[in-house]
Amino acid sequence: MGTPGEGLGRCSHALIRGVPESLASGEGAGAGLPALDLAKAQREHGVLGGKLRQRLGLQLLELPPEESLPLGPLLGDTAVIQGDTALITRPWSPSRRPEVDGVRKALQDLGLRIVEMGDENATLDGTDVLFTGREFFVGLSKWTNHRGAEIVADTFRAMAVLTDHPYASLTLPDDAAADCIFLRPGMPGVPPFLLHRGGGDLPNSQEALQKLSDVTLVPVSCSELEKAGAGLSSLCLVLSTRPHS
Numbered sequence: 001m002g003t004p005g006e007g008l009g010r011c012s013h014a015l016i017r018g019v020p021e022s023l024a025s026g027e028g029a030g031a032g033l034p035a036l037d038l039a040k041a042q043r044e045h046g047v048l049g050g051k052l053r054q055r056l057g058l059q060l061l062e063l064p065p066e067e068s069l070p071l072g073p074l075l076g077d078t079a080v081i082q083g084d085t086a087l088i089t090r091p092w093s094p095s096r097r098p099e100v101d102g103v104r105k106a107l108q109d110l111g112l113r114i115v116e117m118g119d120e121n122a123t124l125d126g127t128d129v130l131f132t133g134r135e136f137f138v139g140l141s142k143w144t145n146h147r148g149a150e151i152v153a154d155t156f157r158a159m160a161v162l163t164d165h166p167y168a169s170l171t172l173p174d175d176a177a178a179d180c181i182f183l184r185p186g187m188p189g190v191p192p193f194l195l196h197r198g199g200g201d202l203p204n205s206q207e208a209l210q211k212l213s214d215v216t217l218v219p220v221s222c223s224e225l226e227k228a229g230a231g232l233s234s235l236c237l238v239l240s241t242r243p244h245s
Helices: 036-056 099-109 146-156 203-209
Strands: 013-017 059-061 077-083 087-088 114-115 129-131 136-138 181-183 193-199 216-220 237-239
Touching: 013 036, 036 059, 036 193, 036 216, 059 099, 077 099, 077 129, 077 146, 077 237, 087 099, 087 146, 099 114, 129 203, 136 146, 193 203
Parallel strands: 013 059, 087 114, 193 216
Antiparallel strands: 013 237, 077 087, 129 136, 181 193
16 A cells, blocks of 8 residues: 655545445346445445544535436546546446446536546546556556556556656555545645544454554444445545635
């Protein structure tokens, strides 16, 4: 897990989308994911929103749930945001492509510059992209292909195949624990926050996370939402600069 550098701007807004009943029925599975406890998933989602707003001091914008979009709460997959630019992704699954419409409008209303992926051969999942504050890393996967990665590079002009910048590393016992969100708050003099999976989800990784003495740790749970394929970073979009109106 790389710690973002000084190039990562201070955060002001977070965008989330409510959990629809269709997610609990397993419709979002489409590929055999188990049904989940709707009430528990909605509680986890509500706690996440509360911590983004109250603990981190972000202006929280919540899109309403849409029953036709069971995986809509995973809106971190739908855009890559840096500064005042938002690249709207092209999900690998055609059934998920309508998810980008509400996200696009919300980001437009915030004054961000919208960039579309015009290549029908490209696929991109926003949570396959990591911005360290200095450069972008894109993981090629079932959901993100090489053309999608090229469009990230074309949009932000800040990615290379290899890097010589030194990064400190932290080894965590649980792979899922590496799915963290690093935020620089808008309040001056406040240290950065690291939103991470808490001890109730991944107890074996908590001791290692405590070694990060230069950040304020903010634990959250998404164990029920994880059953639908949600990781922590897929459940919200954070704007790293104050957009122009």
